[in-house]
Amino acid sequence: METLFLLTIFIGLVGALCRKNLMLKALSMDVMGTGVIGYFLFIASxxxxxxxxxxxxxxxxxxxxxxxxxxxxxxxxxxxxxxxxLLVCLMILSKEYPTLDIDDIERVEAGKRTGKPRP
Known part of the structure; x- marks a missing residue:
């Protein structure tokens, strides 16, 4: 049982580190938090x-x-x-940018700094 909680924490951590979509990063952080809370409840019981x-x-x-x-x-x-x-911040960010992909947002911001039009 203990390994299931640790696996949930690990899956959430890998998702938060490896995903490029900010919504999936938020979901991964929630999964990781749920795993930590479940692990503490398992230890405390x-x-x-x-x-x-x-x-x-x-x-x-x-x-x-x-x-x-x-x-x-x-x-x-x-x-x-x-x-x-975090979800409210993502909603505000999605109104400013057409996507929630980190690479696309960085590309748009780099275009704003150099004065080049957005691809």
């Missing part, structure tokens, strides 16, 4: 732990630490916010 709720639990029971759960929940919210902001 331990069998035999009891949820720390006040009640009739015996004193010798091992309680689960709620701090990793709060950190993961915060990471999910922050990751969602970053991806949403």
């Amino acid at each position: 331990r069998s035999g732990m009891v949820t720390p709720i006040v009640g009739n639990a015996p004193e010798t029971v091992a309680y689960a630490d709620p701090v990793p759960q709060a950190v993961i929940l915060t990471a999910i919210v922050i990751g969602f916010s970053i991806i949403a902001l």
Whole structure:
């Protein structure tokens, strides 16, 4: 199970490094973030732990630490916010350029600097 999460992280990293399309890079970053969150949840979950709720639990029971759960929940919210902001930036960029391919955007920008018309 652990290898599946590490494979998801690796696939997201390779996609973020190798793809030229900015939308696919954003998708790869989201896949990588999902793999990291899943891996942390897998590591934080331990069998035999009891949820720390006040009640009739015996004193010798091992309680689960709620701090990793709060950190993961915060990471999910922050990751969602970053991806949403990135997609808004890509929408604005797509209105200025006809494509989201990095090479084409660099070619257009180089043409603007040298004063040559866009190919």
